[in-house]
Amino acid sequence: MSDGEQAKPRRRRGRRRGRRAAGPPQPAANGGAAAAAAPEAAPPPSSSETSPPQRARQHKNAARLRTVHETSAGGLVIDGLDGPLEQQVAALIGRIDRRGRMLWSLPKGHIEQGETAEQTAIREVAEETGIEGKVLAALGSIDYWFVTEGRRVHKTVHHYLMRFAGGELSDEDVEVTEVAWVPLRELPKRLAYADERKLAEVAGELIRKLQADGPNALPPLPRSTPRRRPQTHSRTRRRGPARGTDESASGRSNGCGPGT
Numbered sequence: 001m002s003d004g005e006q007a008k009p010r011r012r013r014g015r016r017r018g019r020r021a022a023g024p025p026q027p028a029a030n031g032g033a034a035a036a037a038a039p040e041a042a043p044p045p046s047s048s049e050t051s052p053p054q055r056a057r058q059h060k061n062a063a064r065l066r067t068v069h070e071t072s073a074g075g076l077v078i079d080g081l082d083g084p085l086e087q088q089v090a091a092l093i094g095r096i097d098r099r100g101r102m103l104w105s106l107p108k109g110h111i112e113q114g115e116t117a118e119q120t121a122i123r124e125v126a127e128e129t130g131i132e133g134k135v136l137a138a139l140g141s142i143d144y145w146f147v148t149e150g151r152r153v154h155k156t157v158h159h160y161l162m163r164f165a166g167g168e169l170s171d172e173d174v175e176v177t178e179v180a181w182v183p184l185r186e187l188p189k190r191l192a193y194a195d196e197r198k199l200a201e202v203a204g205e206l207i208r209k210l211q212a213d214g215p216n217a218l219p220p221l222p223r224s225t226p227r228r229r230p231q232t233h234s235r236t237r238r239r240g241p242a243r244g245t246d247e248s249a250s251g252r253s254n255g256c257g258p259g260t
Contacts, residue, residue, distance in 0.1 A: 065152040068232050072157040073120035074108020076203050077133040079164035079181065081210065088207070090187060090200075091129050091169065094178035102177065103192040106199070108157055110233055116224040117158045125162065129179045130170030133162030137206050137218040139199045148234050155234075158224075159196075161203050 080088040092104045109124035111117055118135045125133045139159040146153055169179045182190050184207075187200040209217045 065147065065150060067152045067154065070153055070155045070231055070234060071111050071117075071227070072108050072155065073111055073117040073124065073160070074106050074157060075121040075125050075133055075135065075160040075162040076106055076139060076199065077125055077129070077131060077162045077164050078184070078203070078207065081163055081207065085184060085204075085207065085211075088184045089181040090184055090203075091125070091131060091133075091164070092180055092182050092187075092190065093128050093171075093176045094180065095175070096177050104180075104182070104190050105192055106159060106196055108159070110231065111227050113228070113230045114226050116226050118160060118221065118224055121158070121160045121162065126167070128173045128176050129167075130172065131167035132165040134165045135160045135162055135221065136210070136215070137161045138222055139202050139206075142195045142199075146234075151232075151234070153232075153234050159199050161206055 077091040078088055079091070091107070093107050094102045094104045097103050107125045107128040109120065109127065111120040115123070121135060122133055125131065137160065139161050141156055141158045143154065143156040146155070169181065171177065171179045184200075184204065188197050191197045191200060206218060
């Protein structure tokens with residue numbers, strides 16, 4: 001710049017402040033630059049671009065499990081009911097789980113077509129322990145959920161207090177690892193599942209009633225009708241705890257093992 005020239009002041013550009021009108025943008029008069037400047041709407045993400053949680057939800061919705069209901073029955077067989085409590089023993093079965101642990105529980109099994117719950121309890125006790133039992137009173141029912149073989153199973157198990165009526169303990173049943181007479185006072189620490197330990201407490205109360213006031217003091221048995229239809233039989237007990245079946249997949253919270 002020469003000495004005779006005068007510097008022109010620079011015009012300071014400021015931002016145009018204003019409020020954009022509501023509604024879709026209006027096309028420019030020349031149909032060119034303004035239209036090109038408008039951002040295009042992003043296309044919906046492809047399946048390869050979805051996040052892992054989204055894909056997991058899609059997979060879960062696409063493969064919903066069929067829900068089935070199963071019913072079983074079993075019993076707590078006591079020998080020595082006419083003697084002192086400290087001499088009474090109960091028949092338990094033991095099975096090895098997938099971790100190699102021996103889990104002790106009450107004998108039980110599926111109610112077959114034409115059977116009542118009491119008949120099933122007597123039959124299952126005989127099959128799994130080799131002994132005979134006579135039903136005296138109901139102890140209560142346990143229900144839980146587990147997943148196996150592509151199905152979500154809701155299982156209900158009815159339990160009964162039973163008097164030893166004969167026979168000898170035997171572990172010939174292929175689904176049983178061991179059988180044993182266990183002192184009644186040891187059931188709280190021998191039974192593997194919390195809900196069966198609660199049933200043992202109920203059994204203790206009923207036994208005290210029986211000894212104090214006789215058989216008429218026991219509550220009457222609930223009505224049980226023969227099963228009219230066959231039911232599906234999950235095979236989880238042959239594999240250990242049901243929770244093919246992962247323990248974390250089960251909705252069971254009461255602590256009882258799968259059994260049958």
